[in-house]
Amino acid sequence: MTQTAIPFLFMRGGTSRGPYLNRADLPEDRDALAEVLTAMVGSGHPLNIDGIGGGAAVTTKVAMLSPSQDDQTDVDYFFAQVSVEDRQVDFRPTCGNILVGVGPAAIEMGLVPATGDLTEVRIRAVNTGARVTAQVRTEAGRVRYDGDVQIDGVPGTAAPVGLMFMDVTGGTTGAMFPTGNRIDVIDGIEVTCIDVAMPMVIARARDFGLTGQESAADLDANRAFYERMEPIRQEAGRLMGMGDVSQSVTPKFGLVAPPVNGGHVLTRYFMPKNCHPSLAVTGSQCLSACLLCPGTVAAGILAPPNHTPVQLRLEHPMGLLDVSMDIETDGENFAVRAAGLTRTARLLARGDVFIPGSVWSRS
Structure with missing residues (x-):
């Protein structure tokens, strides 16, 4: 051959x-x-x-x-x-x-x-x-x-x-909030459909009966969660103007919860058929934007920032990821100018x- x-x-x-x-x-x-x-x-x-x-x-x-x-x-x-x-x-x-x-x-x-x-x-x-x-x-x-x-x-x-x-x-949908809303309700679950570095559908862990502290392996073994999550992700993709996303890895799905290990927010990121063992760089920016923007599903986890750039620590299954977010915010107006990270x-x-x-x- x-x-x-x-x-x-x-x-x-x-x-x-x-x-x-x-x-x-x-x-x-x-x-x-x-x-x-x-x-x-x-x-x-x-x-x-x-x-x-x-x-x-x-x-x-x-x-x-x-x-x-x-x-x-x-x-x-x-x-x-x-x-x-x-x-x-x-x-x-x-x-x-x-x-x-x-x-x-x-x-x-x-x-x-x-x-x-x-x-x-x-x-x-x-x-x-x-x-x-x-x-x-x-x-x-x-x-x-x-x-x-x-x-x-x-x-x-x-x-x-x-x-x-x-x-x-x-970058994918043409707008930070492509549905026109900061919160949508799909199948009884409140989600934020947001496009910053990566189009994502973000929900509260507690709304799925989870703490957010579950390991990636435990989440992957919880097929009932995936069976509930995937139809929501697909419908969100349609609402975001992305068409039929059943064969696409985007939009990605994320969960947020109050921090437990010294970070600013507890996160779990899905690819979407499996839980990421740590956290995607693009996903970290999208989750950070959701955390900082008023009126999203992450509202209340973090006190509103009074300066920029904002230094955030995101908790993931293997530790912490630091993100620097350069934002503009004035009441309900919110924009991301840039995001910085250090990796290897x-x-x-x-x-x-x-x-x-x-x-x-x-x-």
Whole structure:
């Protein structure tokens, strides 16, 4: 059997990992691209045994990089979420954790030159149109991965990657509150449908008979919760103008509750068929906006801020995630100007990943 070799970097970005590819090395046609990524990851088997996926949604993600078509940014970042088992590829969302590795990957690929001890990489998220500036530690023209920053959900420490997200409001739906309401009632449950960095449907944990303190494994074992949640998510997607979302991972679903471990809010984030083992970077911004905006399902958990940027700590199943939110608020008016986070990334491997020639041949 002939095989097709595709150059790749294998990287951890935040609490996710996957292949980082040059878009020029892949087919232009979207259907052909989906077949290539499905084969690469090994979707269709719970362990992704015939590919390089890791048998979980956070390890079947793909980043595709190219020189930016926007003169205000350096790199275009095109994201794909490949399913673990059902051979589906969703090109609609973006991923903030995988985005953490985009700056280092762009330097490794030669798309952006390293400059001094700190290299700034301006990124355009193709899927949503958001602009992100990444600050990457570099030394002697190369990415520096060693450092003393620790993030919950990843063992050890590494060099920090600073991220500043801009243009995060309404990237998918065109509005922060695409239904026109800050609270909607779906199947008897109050939800906030909100689009900041990631379109989400957010509800109170207590309204599902939960505390919010449940582990990711306990929530995944609670199939009655998913059977109640999924129809609400799908109806919310329709109300948000996203159409039939039954085969899409967006909008994501989130739960909020009062904090218990020193944070500002307790969160659980769903992908949506499983609970995220920690918390998505994009989801953290959306949850933070919901927490700070008056009149949402998260109202009352946090006292209204009297300054900006607001430093928030979000509790998730594996610890805490810090988010800096630059907001405008005046009574009922609310807007997000930017959001900042510090995460880490690491290059795990480089070389060629092989797919069957029957799936795609360059010729």
